[in-house]
Amino acid sequence: MTLIPETPTRSVPAAPRPSMRLRPGFATEAVHAGQDPDPLTGAVIPPIYQTSTFTQHGVETLKNGYEYSRGGNPTRNGFEAQLAALEGGGAAFAFASGIAAEDAFLRAVLRPGDTVIAAAETYGGTHRLLTQIYARWGVRTVFVDPSSPRDLERELDSDPTVRLLWLETPTNPLLTVVDIAAWSRIAHAHGALVAVDNTFASPALQTPLAHGADAVIHSTTKYIGGHSDVLGGAVVVGGAQWEGTALEELVRFQQFAAGAVAGPQDSFLAARGLKTLGVRMRQHCENAGILAEWLTGHPRVQEVLYPGLPQHPTHELAAAQMSGYGGLITFRVSGGEAAARRTAESTELFGLSVSLGGVESLISHPATMTHGSTRGTPQAPPADAVRVSVGIEDVEHLVDDLDRALRA
């Protein structure tokens, strides 16, 4: 059991400036889009349609279009409409996990012989999916430095089989911000699609479709669910066509035909989480901004990677592309891997755990945990790095806890 610390006495620096601004309309859409009261009873919260199938008016006439829950379920579809609105997309599709969403999207647009260019530092599971599963089905992945559009251009120029650019921004775990608009322009000029994994920023901080991406991928397990109590994923598409078919239709077909859909209970939890994303993210950003600044002055810390710090290599891009800097901080400790592992194992409030985006703070050692599958490759993160997902607790408690762990 976690002991709730006594009221802290430490004073921490005040939040730097307003830590986040939501786009106009976001807060209202988060609560209401796709979430109309139940027409039958007026229940404010639409019911969880815990059903596999639906009775029909006749053999060819459905009731409100519903036939079988793999094809459509009102709870899932309500969440999909809510998320599509917040991402500014034409349609969203919810899956049983973030990886299932990635898999459905990749199968919707790729064939054997195609090449994917992925910005290095992708989520470890994405790296595994591309290099250990898709590689066996004849899809090659080339990783490029996420801070070098020139490398991207060189790859695209030299390889006509590239069909997809896969971006994640901010990257995991180094929190490099990638210029979605610039990279999308380059990819589109070479006829490739652009997908952005928006899990770390969430639509509260960044809407990739507005910057030119064709599709957005989410692990809704993280900030969207927001309470570490549900696994889920989503694909959101704008109006792009791919080989003569709307991307929306290609992904809809995969969701139905391959079937890794989000269930009604999971969709309900994700929708409930999404309603409070804006207010939660405001607190994540505020706490992370304070912690990042405090860590910068800590004697046991060598480097703090947080896009909100002016010295972060992609701070200006983050300020332009994002409406807040997020709740994740990676920092490199003095004393190498052993010290990083000891720090991660010595906190009390921060739970030692993979995952992120919940209301509770978590800490991890990426080199052995989330990115274990990249060990020995150029994509492996530095061994002295610790990543924290900053929750919405009292920030003074978080400072105290990290200080004790760093000195352990």
Ligand SMILES: *Cc1c(COP(=O)(O)O)cnc(C)c1O
């Ligand atoms: C967690 C995560 C995923 C995978 O999502 P699951 O819900 O765990 O399958 C993909 N991308 C990023 C950035 C993630 O953090």
